[in-house]
Amino acid sequence: MSQTVDRALSILPLLAEGPADLGQVADRLGVHKSTALRLLRTLHEHGLVYRQSDQRYRLGARLFALAQEAMENLDIREIAHPHLARLNEQCGHTVHLAVYEENEVLYIDKVESRYPVRMYSRIGKPVAITVAAVAKLLLADLPEPERRALAQQLDYPLYTARSTPHAEAFLKELATVREQGWATDLGGHEESINCVAAPIRGADGRVVAAMSVSAPNVVVTAEELLTLLPLVRRTADAISGEYSGRTPVKDRTE
Amino acid sequence: MSQTVDRALSILPLLAEGPADLGQVADRLGVHKSTALRLLRTLHEHGLVYRQSDQRYRLGARLFALAQEAMENLDIREIAHPHLARLNEQCGHTVHLAVYEENEVLYIDKVESRYPVRMYSRIGKPVAITVAAVAKLLLADLPEPERRALAQQLDYPLYTARSTPHAEAFLKELATVREQGWATDLGGHEESINCVAAPIRGADGRVVAAMSVSAPNVVVTAEELLTLLPLVRRTADAISGEYSGRTPVKDRTE
DNA sequence: TCAGGCGTTGCATATTGTGCAACAGCCATT
DNA sequence: AATGGCTGTTGCACAATATGCAACGCCTGA
Known part of the structure; x- marks a missing residue:
């Protein structure tokens, strides 16, 4: 791995915390000011870093553009979106789409009816x-x-009393989920919020994404939310069908 | 500027176009495969690049997270958002917030009432x-x-018949806008869409951001949209006041 | 089974990045 | 106004670092 690039990239999360001046960057990187300067300049040329009027550095615009483009090229997301929107119209609740990547799970789409904002x-x-x-x-x-x-290397923060407490419990829950083909979160993250989720599978049957419907229990009880399960699963299956139907490997030079 | 970092960062826009394998990356960078490998590895360690199951490289998750964080730290955006939302409630049209950075103008917030999606x-x-x-x-x-x-170095694409045709016209328009303190786009980008916009100023009077209201003329005519101008300007002024510190800090209880 | 393609590794070379020290510009202090 | 300190910037000599090469291992398809 390359030391120079490593240092340069370490600047990004640092700036994500907030603007910083040259000295601060150099200190936190543990390098000489002149070195930090050259790294920042290179980042700047690529638009990843922006120098605001007070001379401090910020994350730059191209970062948004890149994240943007990367998102739009996610074909699962593109295929899934209309289905998510339709589901949202039918049930009125928040709908999420998520993928697994590198020890993390992240939302890549969200349709929310009540508060269009944020x-x-x-x-x-x-x-x-x-x-x-x-x-x-x-x-x-x-x-x-x-x-x-x-499972072993994860932390198990106790968001609520119903949060998964430790690795064993988690693995057991995963086994159940694997068998039944769907999952729930009943107040495990935020006390008053429940979710039902279903998997989206590729042509080989492996789970490529997952979608969920979430609602606070002041709106619907957990039992009522569970009645949506068949609908959620049907939607997920529809997306699976469409996703696996298209040619899995799309090389433009084919 | 650092050559190594430069090469590494050049990989990002390349991958934004779509997944690529090691050979493709090396070719397009003009370097040896082993070099490309080490660069990709470094990017990978920082989560900017992800290796999907077919071994090809994609842009990674941390890119989203970074863009995300950078956005949330934009204080103009945070201050402006409630105002934009309120304006949206009042008039029902799409509201945008934009900033200038490095020869580009980009939207940093948007509130849209009709289609909460996308x-x-x-x-x-x-x-x-x-x-x-x-x-x-x-x-x-x-x-x-x-x-x-x-103005000279820009392209002037003719989106519609009303698009700004060339630099001279643009500079003239800018002069007008500068004097009157507000701006419009009447079908210059998309035939049927009109916008009115107002500037948001910092403590020193310089324009730090701009906001606009947009609507298709099947909903309201250009004249009707212009009647919103005072409201838009009041909103922009309110944001300016709060941003520059003149108005006491935001109280969330309204 | 073999051939071809792709990703990976260790290594010698010199290109490249590094830290130093000196310089320049700015603001606040006296 | 003049001074001192702070921050960003530049040129340079040195050596640490990235580079390309060639060889290897692995998988796929013939």
Whole structure:
């Protein structure tokens, strides 16, 4: 691995916390100012870093554009979206789409009816992996050794009294989820919020994404929410069908 | 500027176009495979790049997380958002917030009432800079030489018959906008869509952001939309006041 | 079974990044 | 106004670091 690039990339999360000046960056990187300067310049040329009027550095615009483009190229998301929207119209609740990547689960789409605002607020953010219904589905499908290894290395924060407490409980829950083909989160993340989720599978049967419907129990009780399960599963299956129907490997030079 | 970092960062836009394997990356960078490998590995360790099951590389999850965090730390956005939402409630149309950065104008927030879906679709994407009402406001406030230089180097695509045709017309328009303190886009980007926009100013009077209301003329005519101008300007002024510190800090209880 | 393609590794070379020290510009202090 | 300190910037000599090569291992398809 490359030291220079490593240092340069370490600047990004650092700036994500907030603007910083040259000296601060150099200090936190543990390098000379002049070195930090050259790294920042290179990042700047690529638009990943922006120099605001007070001379401090911020994350730049191209970062958004890149994240943007990357998202639009996710074909699962594109295929799934109309289905999610339709489901949202039918039940009125928040609908999520999530994928697993590199020991994390993240939302890649969200349709929310009540508060159209702040929609992007959680897209791209890692999910509470030990409790979220979609996370259970995605992890349950991992190869057994990988699943076990991951479960061991995770933290198990007690968001609520119903949060998954430790690795054993989690693995047991994953086994159940794997068998039944759907998952729930009943107040495991936030006391008053319940979710039901279903898996989306590729042509080979492996889980490529998961979707969920969430609602606070002041609106519907957990039992009422569970009555939506068949609808959620049908939607997920429809997406699976469409996703696996298309040619799985799309090389433009074919 | 650092060559190694430069090469590594060049990989990102390349992958934004779509997944690529090691050979493709090496070719397009003009370096040896082993070099590309080490760069990709470093990017991978930082989560900017993800290796999917077919071994090809994609842009990774941390990119979203970074873009996310960077956004949330934009204080203008945070201050402006409740105002935008309120304006949206009052008039029902789409409301945008945009900033200028590095020869580009980009939307950093958007509130849309009719179709809550696909809200993020344009946030972060560069704006049609020669016609958008918000762009006119932001560019009109640049120092004269910079404004002129930028106007010359821009392309002037003819989206519609009413698009700004060339640099001279653009500079003239900017002068007008600068004087009157507001801007419009009447079908200059999409035939049927009109916008009115107003500037948001910092404590020193410089334009730090711009906001607009957009509506298709099947809903309201251009004249009707213009009647909203006072409301838009009041909203922008309210944000300016709060941003520059004149108005006491935001109270969330309204 | 073999051939071809792709990803991966260790290594010698010199290209590339590094830290130093000196310089320049800015603001606040006297 | 003049001074001192702070921050960003530049040129340079040195060596640490990235690079390309060639060889290897692995998988796929013939």
